[in-house]
Amino acid sequence: xxxxxxxxxxxxxxxxxxxxxxxxxxxxxxxxxxxxxxxxxxxxxxxxxxxxxxxxxxxxxxxxxxxxxxxxxxxxxxxxxxxxxxxxxxxxxxxxxxxxxxxxxxxxxxxxxxxxxxxxxxxxxxxxxxxxxxx
Numbered sequence: 001x002x003x004x005x006x007x008x009x010x011x012x013x014x015x016x017x018x019x020x021x022x023x024x025x026x027x028x029x030x031x032x033x034x035x036x037x038x039x040x041x042x043x044x045x046x047x048x049x050x051x052x053x054x055x056x057x058x059x060x061x062x063x064x065x066x067x068x069x070x071x072x073x074x075x076x077x078x079x080x081x082x083x084x085x086x087x088x089x090x091x092x093x094x095x096x097x098x099x100x101x102x103x104x105x106x107x108x109x110x111x112x113x114x115x116x117x118x119x120x121x122x123x124x125x126x127x128x129x130x131x132x133x134x135x
Contacts, residue, residue, distance in 0.1 A: 011040050012040070012046050012048070013037050014027070016035075017066075017070060017071050019070070024071040024072075026071065026072060026073050027039075038054075039060035040056070040058065045058060045059070047124075049124045049125065049126060050125045050128065051116070051117040051124070052065060052066060052127075053065050053117070053124075055118070055122065055124060057122060060078070061078055061079045062075055062077070062078040063075075063078070063116070063118055075100070076100075076112070076118075077097070077098060077109055078097075079095050079096070079097050080095065080096055080098075081095055081096075082095070097109035
């Protein structure tokens with residue numbers, strides 16, 4: 001993993017794993033072959049949870065899981081305000097919810113997250129990570 005420093009916190013910018021001894025970016029690569037960053041924003045970074053999920057609610061309002069292949073991610077569930085991004089920070093924002101890119105109601109969304117071991121209130125234990133710096 002590579003973290004970028006900011007004034008407030010370390011930001012997880014990329015998450016790599018090894019495939020046949022070569023580093024692979026879990027979030028893939030763009031058309032120019034550059035690694036895609038972990039979804040993050042000025043509000044915060046992705047959080048890696050002890051159940052193996054990645055909570056990117058401070059980035060793109062999505063919960064990810066490492067795919068079975070071990071070197072990519074699956075989008076489990078996501079939420080977006082109807083008027084994104086203008087209403088994202090408003091307490092009264094109306095939200096739409098998705099499971100595997102299919103729009104669902106809130107109760108189905110929460111049930112899905114619970115089945116993956118994710119508490120929708122975002123009080124999820126973080127993974128204990130032995131950070132390795134890369135240059």
